[in-house]
Amino acid sequence: MKANKMRKGSVGIIKQIQLPKKDKKRLFFMGFCEGCELQYLKRAPMQDPLLFFIKGNQVILREAIAACIEVEVIRK
Amino acid sequence: MKEIKVAFAGNPNVGKSAWINALSDADFQVGNWPGVTVEKKEATIKWDDSMYHLIDLPGCYSLEDIGNEEKITSQFLLQEHPDLIVNVVDATNLSRNLLLTLYLRELQIPMVLIFNFMDEVEKQKIHIDINKLQRRLQIPILPYSALDKKHYKDVKQAIIQMKDQNPFYYPFLEGEDLHQYIALYNKLEKAVPFQTQYTENELHALCMRLLHQDELSIRQVLSWGITKEVLQEQLQVFEEEVMEQNRFVTIASFMKYVEQDETSRYAKSNMIDSVLLHPVWGLPIFFFLFTIILLFVFQASTPWNAFIDYLINDVGYRYLTFFLQMFPDVLQRLLLDGVLSGVGGVLVFIPLMSFLYFALSLLEESGYMSRIAFLLDRMMSNFHLSGKSFVSLLLGFGCNVPAIYATRTLDNEKQKKLTALLIPFMSCGARLPIYVLFAAAFFPHKAGLMIVTVYGIGVLLALTMAFVYAKFANLKDEEMFVLELPPYRLPSLRVVFRKVSQEVKGYVKKACGIVLLAMVVLWGFSYFPNGDLQTSYMSSMAKTISPLFQPLGFGDRWESVASLPGGIIAKETIVGFFETISRDTKNELKVPTIEIKEDIVQIGKQFLDAGKNSVLSFVHPQLQLKPEKDSQVKHIQGLWTGEKASLKAFSFMVYVLLSIPCIMTLQALYHEYGKKIALLSITSMIVLPYLVSLIIYQLCSLFY
Numbered sequence: 001m002k003a004n005k006m007r008k009g010s011v012g013i014i015k016q017i018q019l020p021k022k023d024k025k026r027l028f029f030m031g032f033c034e035g036c037e038l039q040y041l042k043r044a045p046m047q048d049p050l051l052f053f054i055k056g057n058q059v060i061l062r063e064a065i066a067a068c069i070e071v072e073v074i075r076k
Numbered sequence: 077m078k079e080i081k082v083a084f085a086g087n088p089n090v091g092k093s094a095w096i097n098a099l100s101d102a103d104f105q106v107g108n109w110p111g112v113t114v115e116k117k118e119a120t121i122k123w124d125d126s127m128y129h130l131i132d133l134p135g136c137y138s139l140e141d142i143g144n145e146e147k148i149t150s151q152f153l154l155q156e157h158p159d160l161i162v163n164v165v166d167a168t169n170l171s172r173n174l175l176l177t178l179y180l181r182e183l184q185i186p187m188v189l190i191f192n193f194m195d196e197v198e199k200q201k202i203h204i205d206i207n208k209l210q211r212r213l214q215i216p217i218l219p220y221s222a223l224d225k226k227h228y229k230d231v232k233q234a235i236i237q238m239k240d241q242n243p244f245y246y247p248f249l250e251g252e253d254l255h256q257y258i259a260l261y262n263k264l265e266k267a268v269p270f271q272t273q274y275t276e277n278e279l280h281a282l283c284m285r286l287l288h289q290d291e292l293s294i295r296q297v298l299s300w301g302i303t304k305e306v307l308q309e310q311l312q313v314f315e316e317e318v319m320e321q322n323r324f325v326t327i328a329s330f331m332k333y334v335e336q337d338e339t340s341r342y343a344k345s346n347m348i349d350s351v352l353l354h355p356v357w358g359l360p361i362f363f364f365l366f367t368i369i370l371l372f373v374f375q376a377s378t379p380w381n382a383f384i385d386y387l388i389n390d391v392g393y394r395y396l397t398f399f400l401q402m403f404p405d406v407l408q409r410l411l412l413d414g415v416l417s418g419v420g421g422v423l424v425f426i427p428l429m430s431f432l433y434f435a436l437s438l439l440e441e442s443g444y445m446s447r448i449a450f451l452l453d454r455m456m457s458n459f460h461l462s463g464k465s466f467v468s469l470l471l472g473f474g475c476n477v478p479a480i481y482a483t484r485t486l487d488n489e490k491q492k493k494l495t496a497l498l499i500p501f502m503s504c505g506a507r508l509p510i511y512v513l514f515a516a517a518f519f520p521h522k523a524g525l526m527i528v529t530v531y532g533i534g535v536l537l538a539l540t541m542a543f544v545y546a547k548f549a550n551l552k553d554e555e556m557f558v559l560e561l562p563p564y565r566l567p568s569l570r571v572v573f574r575k576v577s578q579e580v581k582g583y584v585k586k587a588c589g590i591v592l593l594a595m596v597v598l599w600g601f602s603y604f605p606n607g608d609l610q611t612s613y614m615s616s617m618a619k620t621i622s623p624l625f626q627p628l629g630f631g632d633r634w635e636s637v638a639s640l641p642g643g644i645i646a647k648e649t650i651v652g653f654f655e656t657i658s659r660d661t662k663n664e665l666k667v668p669t670i671e672i673k674e675d676i677v678q679i680g681k682q683f684l685d686a687g688k689n690s691v692l693s694f695v696h697p698q699l700q701l702k703p704e705k706d707s708q709v710k711h712i713q714g715l716w717t718g719e720k721a722s723l724k725a726f727s728f729m730v731y732v733l734l735s736i737p738c739i740m741t742l743q744a745l746y747h748e749y750g751k752k753i754a755l756l757s758i759t760s761m762i763v764l765p766y767l768v769s770l771i772i773y774q775l776c777s778l779f780y
Binding site for chain 2: 019022023025026027028029030031033042043044045046047048049051053055056057058059060061062065
């Protein structure tokens with residue numbers, strides 16, 4: 001499942017991040033790594049961007065970027 | 077005296093500046109890092125017999141080449157050879173913060189770790205085994221909060237002690253990796269050219285950089301005679317992925333010493349955000365809060381502006397005139413109308429700037445600023461802007477100058493520049509009296525509508541120009557948008573006030589030079605050759621070039637053209653110009669009488685009044701939508717008569733809206749973003765008003 005399609009509050013494991021190397025690295029340093037737990041929290045009032053919880057931090061991503069992150073949901 | 081460089085490094089929002097503020101109380105320099113618009117702060121302080129330079133490095137997450145902040149930090153650390161790194165860490169979020177610590181450690185520069193926010197660590201019941209952690213890292217850990225005064229001297233002591241030591245930080249490698257590392261080190265040790273002096277630590281640092289495939293280091297080693305093949309063979313064990321994985325394994329092993337419930341960090345923030353980021357109420361609440369901020373910044377600061385204006389243009393003017401009596405008229409005029417009003421022009425902004433920086437610091441320190449980016453990103457991303465641009469742009473309606481300074485809160489260089497370029501299109505408060513006057517004179521029954529139309533034209537053009545600048549000035553933001561929402565924190569007033577005073581000091585220092593020069597030049601044009609405005613170079617030039625403005629409608633009166641250069645000093649002077657030009661007699665300098673006692677009493681009175689009015693105008697905001705004097709309106713009405721009079725007036729209003737920003741705005745643009753951006757703004761604001769007024773006048777003429 002893509003990270004932008006997750007249900008509110010659900011937790012998933014990141015399987016793959018399909019982004020150019022530089023962007024992947026930036027996400028990596030914010031805590032997004034393959035095998036890490038990612039929780040989807042909510043959308044902004046205007047539907048984009050999205051708010052995630054990862055490694056003890058809340059991080060904002062735009063929908064288009066979240067769509068490049070493949071997750072496997074483990075908790076709903 | 078010995079000079080010691082202490083670099084403060086850490087993730088964004090961990091309180092580096094707060095710590096530098098806490099340790100030093102004076103001599104703060106604020107500037108930009110070369111070539112980029114990232115703020116550079118440096119404090120100088122004398123401890124014992126040495127001068128310590130505390131340098132605030134931009135917040136970053138690693139030292140890899142992925143953004144401006146990372147680039148500046150790693151360049152500074154590698155090239156400037158600081159004596160010591162103080163790594164400030166958010167102790168409530170070690171798993172991510174310690175990643176940067178690992179990068180810094182590899183540089184083999186003596187380090188001190190500050191675990192900031194320890195008060196919150198206690199509140200959230202996080203348990204950290206500091207002793208074990210500091211032994212593993214080999215770095216002394218100072219678990220103090222920047223708000224806690226009593227530990228400042230401990231940190232100072234730690235810095236003084238650590239700078240003389242030369243520790244070696246072992247690489248976190250295990251098993252086969254460690255063997256390979258030692259082999260590589262030995263090879264390098266043998267290959268070091270005889271004449272270059274490498275200490276053991278420097279060699280280790282080089283070794284670590286090689287493991288991470290650092291281009292510069294590889295080139296250096298190749299120049300020592302080690303062949304590419306040999307080096308590749310040594311390095312291939314350390315693949316990038318392996319090294320990255322290695323860092324995560326290391327950090328995971330540190331987290332054994334930390335007991336923490338991950339959800340507690342945001343527990344309070346989540347409660348606040350369930351209201352402030354509510355899907356329905358989030359936006360209305362933002363607009364409500366923002367209205368209060370606008371009122372605070374613009375209304376509550378106005379009486380103080382008036383007070384400073386009184387000090388300079390009333391008291392200062394009188395005293396200066398009194399003491400200058402014996403000098404020739406030119407010199408008197410130069411000092412009074414050029415220099416004094418230039419200084420006044422800069423100083424009058426101090427209250428506004430202080431109120432603005434106070435509001436901005438509160439927004440930033442509390443963590444709400446990042447929430448604004450979250451709330452408004454969707455709307456602004458269409459125009460290559462970020463949610464935070466919205467704050468700057470709205471501030472622009474009050475005054476363009478603080479709005480441009482506010483762009484500093486944005487996260488990305490191109491967005492900062494683009495937002496700053498769009499701000500002059502936001503019609504500021506100083507342009508309003510001009511519209512009010514002209515609308516009252518030519519559109520007596522629909523003045524409000526016409527004024528709103530002018531504002532609307534500005535906004536529309538700003539949105540259009542966003543695309544133009546993005547495309548043709550290479551300001552399209554291509555960096556991926558990713559932003560951390562820090563937990564809400566109660567801002568410390570001490571930190572906020574410090575920040576305000578530093579920023580305001582920096583502003584005055586930088587603004588005075590450019591503004592004074594421009595004021596003196598403009599004064600010269602309006603004074604010479606005869607000493608009065610009507611026959612000055614400015615007026616005669618306006619007469620010569622006014623035919624150029626014929627196609628725009630208002631060019632048939634040279635006065636309207638001549639009023640425009642004055643707008644560069646400050647937009648409101650355009651109104652004053654029409655008044656001055658209508659006077660027949662020359663404005664003679666009268667020698668004022670001075671009564672020091674009386675003046676002191678008066679200054680005190682004005683000061684108290686300003687305080688009172690500041691509170692009153694915040695509670696009861698007022699907007700001046702009627703011209704002050706009827707005689708002014710009559711005079712303006714006389715400018716144009718005939719059927720197209722109102723169209724000519726409207727064309728003039730639009731021209732004023734878009735004409736070159738005032739000198740204070742230009743200096744803010746120049747000071748924050750350099751010559752190129754300032755020139756781009758000037759060019760646009762010469763071409764655009766002409767084009768737009770031309771189109772409006774010619775199109776509307778067809779239907780008249």
